[in-house]
Amino acid sequence: MIASQPGQSLLLLCGIWLCWHILLPRLAVATGETLYPLPSQPAIQEKIDQAIKTGIDGNDPGDARTARLETAILQQYKVSSIDQLPVNFDAIRLQADEDYTQRVYDKYAAITDSLIRLQNNISHYLVLTDPYLAIRSISMALCGTDYTHQYHFTQAAQHYRNMFIRRLNHAMAYGGEKGKQLYHQMPVFEYQPPATGEVARSQWLPALSLLLWLLLLLSLLKRTARHAAMV
Template sequence: MNGVLLIAKKEIQIALRKKLIAALAIVIMGLLSIALYTGYVAYNQQRAIIEQAKHENRTEWLEQGDKHPHIAAHYGTFVFKPKTILSLFDFGLDTYTGTSVYLEAHYQHEFMFRPAQDHSSMIRFGELSAAMVFQILIPLLIIFLAFTAFTEERENGTLKLLISQGVSYSSIVKGKIIAYVSILFAIVIPFFVIAFILSTVITDSGSIPDVGLRVLFLLIVYVVYLSIFVAFSVWVSMQSSTGRNALLTLLTCWILFTIIIPKTTANFGESFYPLPSMKIYREAIQKDIREGLDGKNPKIAREQQLKKEYLQHYKVDSIHKLPLNFEGMRMQAGEDYGNKVYDVHWQRLIDIFNHQNRISSLSSFITPYLAVRNVSMGLAATDLNTSIHFQKVTENYRRELVRKMNLDMAQNSKYGEFYEYKADKNLWKTVKDFHYKTMSAYEILSQYLIELLSLCCWGLVIFFLLNYSSHKKKPVL
């Protein structure tokens, strides 16, 4: 063990003396600092805007004045996706999924005000975030740090000297990996400490309650990811005849892992499972509402059947004699059927997304970058699953709002009485203010089991390769 530590100490000293490595480390730490600061500023600005807009819309809803409940249902309101504190670390899909949605009767509107709409086409290449630095740039630092791990020793003759003194290949490998991981820890740990302090000091309105646990999971995931790159770089150096070959091999793998394969898998997903256009999607929903999901139950027939059921239930021969306003019940029945149709089409859309994401998840067995990217977005609550969860919560909120309006109309007004009946603020108050809480960290991780398994497999494969190569190497060069 002393030999391993001595080798690690020597490697750290050599790395610190290399100006290129020191310069790269400074650049990485600088980029992390800039990314953290800009992310924090953007978080504060967007959160302040959202909180203000949320307060204004709630006030507008409560102060809309006396009016018919169904008019109030169309007056509607906006709800806003809260900005989570961990989004300053990993922007994820927040730039593309929109920040607000308008809620009203009969319609499920799409999310509006996507930040990506205000950017140029260069946004497709990504934004500078701390997660991007960890996922793409630090592995590049690792490559320049470790590509000469064995080739330099071999070229200088020091590897032969170490072996002749009884030091095993396994000890040399362990010492070098410990050294490089220690250097990375010196860069990474302070950042996560600052992130943890920020996440606990800054209140997040309860939208993401388990921030500390998520930060811990993020730390573990990134340590595993970067350790895989360290071990892989050491193994490539062990197998390469010259440092030039090792560097070329590692840079090729880096380009494949972080650029080519992720883009290729995304294109495959879009090609194999294309999404319908918004126009086709909306038209299909309206068609099924008019004609019925089976095409044999049109809207007029459904309304006639509903009328018949109410007349039979209350044993009267006219809707004017019903003890409630049939128009309100008819509207709610229409809402319920429209919701049913929407759920069917929405689930089809989600299935397409899931098929596309499954390709990305399985591709994480080819590149660990996809695994850590997906898990990182999930833990930061900026992934697609969180966006879908938020849309489900907002849709349930919309349905409850409309239901309250329609039932009040049915219970407190008469048939044919529309503009004559007006509800007031007491009814508006029964619609509670919208609050959103993300899924727990464990729920999120349960949706990324493939990615977590792939990271474990990458670790085991690299460990096996290092162990196998260490024992296969000849003791004398």
């Protein structure tokens, strides 16, 4: 037996609880942040602003993009000046700027997302050594409070926002419904979370961890019962 006295057993259980519920989870978070540090929000915003101004590759400034768009629209409608266009060029330019800005944001959002997932992988693989982390992972996934659900909702909301802005700019550029009627015809945002089966499949490693810990516990209980019978 590891502990022959009640006091030793209590001390051992407190030590296990401290490691599993406090030290190891915090160590996993700290390790992830150290190995894969996230850039600060001001630093990311500065890069985004610079990319919008000078281009994603640094060689495509906003003025040049606007000039190319103007030339393309004039050629499309076979006119020589913006005043002769049968459409609202300002609205077309707004949508073009919106699309380009979204490309920039998507680029840096993907970088941030990859770092967050690498950080979370530390805790994800530590579930094999800590059943508490396994239970927490499964619980958060089934309740829809984990990072995967957050990212899924953010993507859906971003897609709806882009569609909303695009319809407004399109109506201003090419005519059509306006005012209350335009807003009444906008689709309502309806979020569909990931399917339960998909969520369950993503938690196979925590589930495997709990199964292994259960088998280990049963083995220890069986060994303890055999030892008690001999005594």
